[in-house]
Amino acid sequence: MPKFVIEREMPGVGNLSQEQLHEAAQTSCGVLMNMGPQIQWVHSYVTDNKIYCVYNAPDEASVKKHAEESGFPANKISQVRAIIDPTTAEV
Template sequence: MPKFIVERKIPGADKLSAEQLCDIAAKSNAVVDGLGVPYVWHHTYAAGDKLYCVHEAESKEDIYRHAKEGGFPADIVSEIKNTFGPETAKKNT
């Protein structure tokens, strides 16, 4: 299944309380459970006024459906084509 990064513009996202994060996560989980299609929410990063979420789904349409049913913005949805990090440099040596 393809992975996607979802950018959500939410003013004060980096200041959300533990209780608010719990509520958002519970809502997201409930929507995922009700979608009736393969879908995995991996994790979310809060930075400034944005949330960056990593999800797996069969299509962008499923990502947008999750956002709509959850009442979440989905300002940018991009398929992740590759992942790399510091260890990637060591693979060619």
């Protein structure tokens, strides 16, 4: 299944409390449950003013639908073409 990175511009998001992040995660998971198993949230990175989310989804339209239904912005959606890590450098 294709993997996507979603960039969400959310000023001040890095200052949210654990409870607020918990509520946001619950909102996202609720929408995902209604959409079915074809779209999966892998994890997210919270920075000062953005969240970078990694999703497995059949297509970009599914990612956009999740963003619309959850109320979270999806300012940029990029399909992952390859994954590399330090082991990629090994011969």
